[in-house]
Amino acid sequence: MKSFKEMYELVKDFNPKIVAVAQAADIDVLLAVKDAYEKGIIKSILVGDKSEIERLALSISMPLKDHEIIDVKDDEKACRTAVKLVSDRQADMIMKGLVPTSVILKAVLDKEFDLRSDRLLSHVAVFESPFNRLMLLSDAAMNISPDLKAKIDIIYNAAYVAKKIGISDPKVAVLAAVEMVNPAMQATIDAAILAKMSDRGQFKGMIVDGPLALDNALSIESASHKGINSAVAGNADILIAPDIEAGNMLYKAITFIADKKIAGIIVGAKKPVILTSRSDSKESKFNSILLASIVASDKNI
């Protein structure tokens, strides 16, 4: 897939999914939900401050008769209500509204709702790259300081999403600040181990290489200028950040500096969670609904 337009072309023929929105009183969230509803992609249950949802909906001419509202003001309760709707099979996916990521993730991880699978949960972002194709980034929002084992799961989760959007044998760049292994930099050691695992055939259906700095993950000229010979350099489909700080900054640089369209979801749970930054645009939130719809349509999730 080259663009979110192509993603929309795929999703528009799916049966509409039901989205439980946690803290829906936000103009960009409501605009994305309105757009997705009008295009027949979703139905929604809006959890949040009812009077505020009604006020905002009026300002964007969003008819609320088509959307159920559950009046909950408190952040934690709104998240738990949205997650419970999915847990009780009244909704197919959860959407983060105007609420901190940690609050919604706490509800998603609560054993009471039985949404965890045997996989690690991780955030996967998809963005329109300058190379006329979609690329992926992980993890910008969930795993704070993943160890080697967590990085393996993060790579598998990202490759799963890559395959769902048509990237059959993704090339995975494990990012660090430098391309050489430096015993003082854990990110380079982890990346080198992951690359060796890939060399030995321990990752199926993908090529993993690292450590790669962002320049040579993205540009073959940068790689050859630095004398780096790698099947992934300049061809990366998936960027794996060393930790949440790097991942989150890269995510926000993609949107706020490069002005690229992005989508974000949490995978690894029994149902997808649409998870963007509160400050992301309505387009990014709409794109995230598309991406989650693809994952939610997978019978084997």
Ligand SMILES: CCCC(=O)OP(=O)(O)O
């Ligand atoms: C995927 C980015 C998650 C994030 O940073 O959310 P907030 O900006 O709302 O904290």
